[in-house]
Amino acid sequence: MSRCGHTEALQHTCVDELLCHPDRCWVQCAAQGPHYLPFFLALQSDDLRNLSLSGHVGFDSLPDQLVNKSTSQGFCFNILCVGETGIGKSTLMDTLFNTKFESEPATHNEPGVRLKARSYELQESNVRLKLTIVDTVGFGDQINKDDSYKPIVEYIDAQFEAYLQEELKIKRSLFNYHDTRIHACLYFIAPTGHSLKSLDLVTMKKLDSKVNIIPIIAKADTIAKNELHKFKSKIMSELVSNGVQIYQFPTDEETVAEINATMSVHLPFAVVGSTEEVKIGNKMAKARQYPWGVVQVENENHCDFVKLREMLIRVNMEDLREQTHTRHYELYRRCKLEEMGFKDTDPDSKPFSLQETYEAKRNEFLGELQKKEDEMRQMFVMRVKEKEAELKEAEKDLHEKFDHLKRTHQEEKKKVEDKKKELEEELNNFQKKKAAAQLLQSQAQQAGSQQTKKDKDKKNASFT
Numbered sequence: 001m002s003r004c005g006h007t008e009a010l011q012h013t014c015v016d017e018l019l020c021h022p023d024r025c026w027v028q029c030a031a032q033g034p035h036y037l038p039f040f041l042a043l044q045s046d047d048l049r050n051l052s053l054s055g056h057v058g059f060d061s062l063p064d065q066l067v068n069k070s071t072s073q074g075f076c077f078n079i080l081c082v083g084e085t086g087i088g089k090s091t092l093m094d095t096l097f098n099t100k101f102e103s104e105p106a107t108h109n110e111p112g113v114r115l116k117a118r119s120y121e122l123q124e125s126n127v128r129l130k131l132t133i134v135d136t137v138g139f140g141d142q143i144n145k146d147d148s149y150k151p152i153v154e155y156i157d158a159q160f161e162a163y164l165q166e167e168l169k170i171k172r173s174l175f176n177y178h179d180t181r182i183h184a185c186l187y188f189i190a191p192t193g194h195s196l197k198s199l200d201l202v203t204m205k206k207l208d209s210k211v212n213i214i215p216i217i218a219k220a221d222t223i224a225k226n227e228l229h230k231f232k233s234k235i236m237s238e239l240v241s242n243g244v245q246i247y248q249f250p251t252d253e254e255t256v257a258e259i260n261a262t263m264s265v266h267l268p269f270a271v272v273g274s275t276e277e278v279k280i281g282n283k284m285a286k287a288r289q290y291p292w293g294v295v296q297v298e299n300e301n302h303c304d305f306v307k308l309r310e311m312l313i314r315v316n317m318e319d320l321r322e323q324t325h326t327r328h329y330e331l332y333r334r335c336k337l338e339e340m341g342f343k344d345t346d347p348d349s350k351p352f353s354l355q356e357t358y359e360a361k362r363n364e365f366l367g368e369l370q371k372k373e374d375e376m377r378q379m380f381v382m383r384v385k386e387k388e389a390e391l392k393e394a395e396k397d398l399h400e401k402f403d404h405l406k407r408t409h410q411e412e413k414k415k416v417e418d419k420k421k422e423l424e425e426e427l428n429n430f431q432k433k434k435a436a437a438q439l440l441q442s443q444a445q446q447a448g449s450q451q452t453k454k455d456k457d458k459k460n461a462s463f464t
């Protein structure tokens with residue numbers, strides 16, 4: 001009997017035939033209340049009973065129901081194209097989906113790498129596909145390429161975060177949620193025939209835990225066949241020695257195991273892109289025409305384009321979507337929740353409920369909040385005291401200045417009054433002097449006029 005999470009005494013009372021597990025134990029536990037035997041326990045493999053039906057019931061249509069539901073709902077698939085400017089990203093996307101997506105060539109003078117996403121609704125037969133193509137604009141164009149991977153990682157994380165936020169909502173609408181998480185990352189390797197650039201290795205290493213990487217050699221028509229073979233094995237050995245995890249085509253499912261195992265050998269796929277139709281024999285085919293010959297995109301002797309299309313779209317599209325959700329998103333979600341303080345078990349490996357974590361986190365948060373509030377209050381009181389002291393000092397200065405000014409004003413006033421008195425006295429004296437002078441003047445005039453009269457009288461007397 002395996003041990004349940006109950007106390008020793010209670011474990012002994014557990015029923016032997018049943019696997020005793022903390023979640024499934026059905027003994028009466030004083031601490032946790034009665035645990036009832038869950039229904040699925042009764043259906044353990046030994047007890048599973050195969051019954052033959054006496055007539056048609058209809059649950060064999062379940063797969064069809066699923067297909068119909070998925071078809072009516074539509075699918076979404078998001079591809080990230082990482083590669084240097086002009087390496088052939090847009091041409092390959094157009095060739096893969098046999099259409100012309102909007103794209104404008106990037107300049108080589110972008111200050112940094114930026115991501116551009118465009119979504120399209122495509123339809124093939126009655127299947128609708130919401131396709132998003134994300135382009136890395138300006139990748140590999142900067143002198144310092146140290147941070148080139150950052151915007152890509154940030155973009156991928158942002159899509160995971162948006163999905164997580166939707167999942168954590170009380171009212172979720174994941175059913176019609178536009179999932180923008182990247183399902184496949186086509187990494188375009190330049191056809192140097194030499195080896196991977198350090199930018200390629202660094203970027204792929206940073207992305208490998210976040211996205212399904214499918215490495216491809218771009219413009220494979222520019223590399224000789226014997227060189228291509230060596231180049232492919234060089235790339236693969238470099239990826240292995242640097243611990244870069246690329247997407248592994250699944251081999252666990254019978255229907256695709258063989259094709260996936262065969263195709264894995266051809267990685268990285270050497271592709272050629274072109275939407276131009278060239279007449280070959282009496283048929284038109286997508287090809288690149290050169291003065292010395294024609295490279296057919298869909299000819300497996302010329303390049304691996306068909307292999308890429310098979311692996312990416314026809315065989316593994318659903319697995320890429322699934323891997324994104326179950327592996328990459330799960331990892332992001334786990335790290336994020338752990339960062340937020342959520343965990344499944346406590347330090348004693350006992351299950352930890354979401355509510356307990358929430359309560360613990362809430363208490364921790366409230367404690368921190370209280371601490372912060374106290375600190376702020378103390379700070380506030382201190383600042384108020386400082387300000388008060390500053391104000392008092394300023395007030396004292398003002399009083400002193402006021403007293404000084406008052407004193408100076410009084411002294412000035414006194415001086416002015418003294419001066420006024422002095423001037424008034426001077427004025428009085430002047431007025432007196434003026435009056436005396438006027439008196440003297442009028443007396444002199446009077447005396448003058450009398451003398452003139454006397455002289456006139458004398459004259460007149462002498463005439464007569």
Ligand code: GTP
Nearest residue numbers: 084085086087088089090091105106219220272273
């Ligand atoms: P940006 O968006 O500007 O970064 O460029 P891109 O990576 O989307 O490249 P694009 O598809 O615009 O192609 C750039 C040039 O390369 C065009 O002239 C294409 O015709 C050419 N080209 C694309 N694919 C191939 C290929 O497989 N082989 C060769 N030789 N040339 C190609």
Ligand code: MG
Nearest residue numbers: 089090103105
């Ligand atoms: Mg482009």
